[in-house]
Amino acid sequence: PISFEAGELGMVSTLFSGQPSHAGLVAGPDLSLRWIPVPDIEQSLLQNRERLVLLVRFLAQRLREVQLRERNWLERGVTERVCATLARSMRDAPRRADGSCLLETTHEHLAARCGVSRPKLSMELKRLEQSGLLVLRRGAIEILQPGHFSPLD
Incomplete structure (x- = not known):
């Protein structure tokens, strides 16, 4: 988390890109925010x-x-990376009535997001499946116990 004091200019990495930022903002005391147009800042x-x-x-x-x-992140093991990546992927995925979550992704894509090889990812996903935490489907992963996974970022 980043904190700002009164009068400071809060900047995010997307400030000059023109893209929306999906970051959250938590305020302790009451505060007033004002968007300053990029040309004015420049x-x-x-x-x-x-x-x-x-x-x-x-x-x-x-x-x-x-x-x-x-x-x-790079010093973490494969298990931590895979679990953290699954947790981040679940943030925007819809939950089913039973609490499970379906992630439409490929092993290739997930391996790239985790920073591990595809074979290592596949072995870890198979281990998680054998533990009853998820089910591997064609082009998707069904997360049976979303609460087991937590983001480490």
Whole structure:
């Protein structure tokens, strides 16, 4: 999580891309938010060197945080990676009346998201299936116990 103090400019990685950000925002005390158009931000930065330096420092810090998260992710084992990726995939997937969840995906796609080889992913999914946590289907994975999986990011 990132925290901002009063008067700080809250930036997300999608700020200059024009794409919507699906990040959540939790406020402790009451707060007021105001969207500042990108051209106004750019103009302000170009007119004030100190602001530009502050922005570069902020982005450098964010890059270091991302690198640390990436390193921690790479040091995790296959089981942790697969479970975390399944948990993230379930966030947007509809739940059935019995609580189960159907993920329409391929082993190839899931392996790429996990950062593991397809054979390692397949072995781990088979182990999870034998444990009764999921059922492998053609082009889909049925998660029988969604509560078992939790995101590690």
